[in-house]
Amino acid sequence: MAAMNRSIFAVASFAMIALTSGCATLIAKAPTYMLGRDTAPDYPFRTARARVDAQLGPPIETTRLPDGGHVAVYKYRARNREPNAVGKVVTEIERWFGPQLLVHPGGWGIDLLLIPIATGAAIYDVAIPPQGTVTFTYSPYGELLHYGAPPSYGPGDHALGQPAIGALRTSCSSNGERDERQYVECVTRRLAVWGILE
Amino acid sequence: MKRWLLITAVGVALSCTALARAGHQDGRILILAQPFARADALWMALAQGFFKDEQLAVTVKWVSSGADALETFERGRDGTPGFGDLVVVSEVLAVNFWQGAGDGFTVVAPLARDADGYVAVAKKEVTTASALRTKGVGAKLGSTSAWFISEYLRANGMSERNVALKHQASDYGILDWDPEQSDIAAFFVREPVATLTIQKHGDRVHRLATAKGYVHGYLLLGTWRRYLHEHPGVTERLLRALDRGRRHADEHKADVIRFASEMFGKDTAPVEADYATTERLLGIDRATLDDFRSLGRWMKDAGLLAATVDPIAMFDPEPLRRSLPDRVLTEVR
Numbered sequence: 001m002a003a004m005n006r007s008i009f010a011v012a013s014f015a016m017i018a019l020t021s022g023c024a025t026l027i028a029k030a031p032t033y034m035l036g037r038d039t040a041p042d043y044p045f046r047t048a049r050a051r052v053d054a055q056l057g058p059p060i061e062t063t064r065l066p067d068g069g070h071v072a073v074y075k076y077r078a079r080n081r082e083p084n085a086v087g088k089v090v091t092e093i094e095r096w097f098g099p100q101l102l103v104h105p106g107g108w109g110i111d112l113l114l115i116p117i118a119t120g121a122a123i124y125d126v127a128i129p130p131q132g133t134v135t136f137t138y139s140p141y142g143e144l145l146h147y148g149a150p151p152s153y154g155p156g157d158h159a160l161g162q163p164a165i166g167a168l169r170t171s172c173s174s175n176g177e178r179d180e181r182q183y184v185e186c187v188t189r190r191l192a193v194w195g196i197l198e
Numbered sequence: 199m200k201r202w203l204l205i206t207a208v209g210v211a212l213s214c215t216a217l218a219r220a221g222h223q224d225g226r227i228l229i230l231a232q233p234f235a236r237a238d239a240l241w242m243a244l245a246q247g248f249f250k251d252e253q254l255a256v257t258v259k260w261v262s263s264g265a266d267a268l269e270t271f272e273r274g275r276d277g278t279p280g281f282g283d284l285v286v287v288s289e290v291l292a293v294n295f296w297q298g299a300g301d302g303f304t305v306v307a308p309l310a311r312d313a314d315g316y317v318a319v320a321k322k323e324v325t326t327a328s329a330l331r332t333k334g335v336g337a338k339l340g341s342t343s344a345w346f347i348s349e350y351l352r353a354n355g356m357s358e359r360n361v362a363l364k365h366q367a368s369d370y371g372i373l374d375w376d377p378e379q380s381d382i383a384a385f386f387v388r389e390p391v392a393t394l395t396i397q398k399h400g401d402r403v404h405r406l407a408t409a410k411g412y413v414h415g416y417l418l419l420g421t422w423r424r425y426l427h428e429h430p431g432v433t434e435r436l437l438r439a440l441d442r443g444r445r446h447a448d449e450h451k452a453d454v455i456r457f458a459s460e461m462f463g464k465d466t467a468p469v470e471a472d473y474a475t476t477e478r479l480l481g482i483d484r485a486t487l488d489d490f491r492s493l494g495r496w497m498k499d500a501g502l503l504a505a506t507v508d509p510i511a512m513f514d515p516e517p518l519r520r521s522l523p524d525r526v527l528t529e530v531r
Binding site for chain 2 (some may be wrong): 067152
């Protein structure tokens with residue numbers, strides 16, 4: 001009877017270890033699947049600031065602009081892309097020693113020990129999540145204008161791109177300059193304007 | 199009888215509500231503009247509340263380049279063409295856009311223009327235009343500076359065929375120029391780059407010319423023609439507020455510089471340079487017509503404008519004529 005109880009205990013323990021094998025990895029990685037955003041929050045043009053504030057919470061920093069608008073910086077919960085250092089150790093142990101943990105009775109204890117460690121690591125990730133920040137510019141009427149702050153000063157000297165050489169030639173012929181000399185003159189002038197002839 | 203009176207009263211009430219709503223909607227204006235001091239009339243109209251005085255709720259979406267502004271303006275949103283009610287853009291881009299948009303786009307007013315801000319910086323030995331003959335000349339081709347080169351050479355009996363134009367992706371390329379070794383004899387650039395170049399190279403280079411007397415770079419206020427039809431009177435109010443902004447900007451340099459500093463960053467040297475050379479216009483005068491005829495000629499030479507197109511037709515002077523009648527030449531139609 002005692003021998004039978006030992007066997008049942010051994011089978012039950014093995015079954016439990018087998019069933020929980022890999023659980024520590026799943027627990028450690030859980031916060032990377034479940035919580036936070038992969039990308040910064042996205043709102044359409046002219047979304048009311050009240051709606052953004054309601055969803056993201058009040059901004060951590062607000063700057064008034066001289067045109068009457070505002071630049072507001074918000075924090076948001078970013079997604080953990082990978083487990084923290086402790087979680088990584090747990091997943092590595094399970095990855096490299098998983099089969100041995102099952103085969104050797106001493107490994108069963110280690111495997112069972114990994115679960116609370118992984119749970120602790122996951123709780124840490126959930127409790128102290130990574131923070132992202134996003135900046136929005138609002139109009140004087142509290143509507144979302146664009147991401148980020150206004151652009152910096154100083155547009156360059158705007159330029160139009162050079163038409164293709166074929167297009168330059170075609171437009172010379174379509175301009176009614178059908179005379180061969182006029183056509184050559186037109187093409188030569190255009191190429192010179194674009195620095196193609198030297 | 200009573201029933202008819204009731205129906206009439208309800209009809210009148212509904213019409214008044216609709217008109218009130220239309221009026222409210224008309225007051226909301228979205229302008230796409232670049233962070234450029236040539237638009238300081240717009241800056242001051244915003245900051246000093248001149249738009250509000252005209253019962254206008256103006257929002258400006260600042261866009262880093264004119265090309266981006268026009269792309270957004272044209273592309274529209276949610277399948278509806280046209281995003282933004284008005285756009286502030288340079289003359290070269292405006293003419294190009296107008297040509298592509300058919301008769302849909304129009305310019306209601308030049309906000310400002312600048313000639314002294316466009317500068318030819320040459321090696322010290324190049325003291326006349328004719329000394330550029332056969333030499334290399336650097337500029338951002340397809341831009342206002344390239345138009346300046348064309349008019350400068352033409353005024354001195356030459357053309358682009360008499361020099362070797364070298365395209366510069368950015369005006370700031372001139373800062374890598376070695377005046378002794380380079381085959382480029384002169385650069386045509388916009389301030390503050392010219393001043394920076396002269397500071398860097400000292401007496402090895404000099405200011406050969408500015409665009410004064412040749413061309414002006416403009417900043418224009420454009421919109422869709424349908425906007426003018428659908429919102430009668432709104433552009434006129436906008437122009438009146440802009441004119442107050444123009445005067446305020448002209449008289450209060452510190453306000454303009456402070457606006458730029460708080461809005462677009464702390465470095466105000468380029469803003470001061472642009473402020474100094476900006477001619478606040480808000481009108482269509484003789485020089486405007488001359489400039490756009492010259493621009494049209496150059497764009498045709500460059501293959502950028504169809505031969506039969508007259509850029510003057512891009513302007514719709516009526517809103518300006520109704521709001522600031524003395525600012526439009528009578529011959530402009």
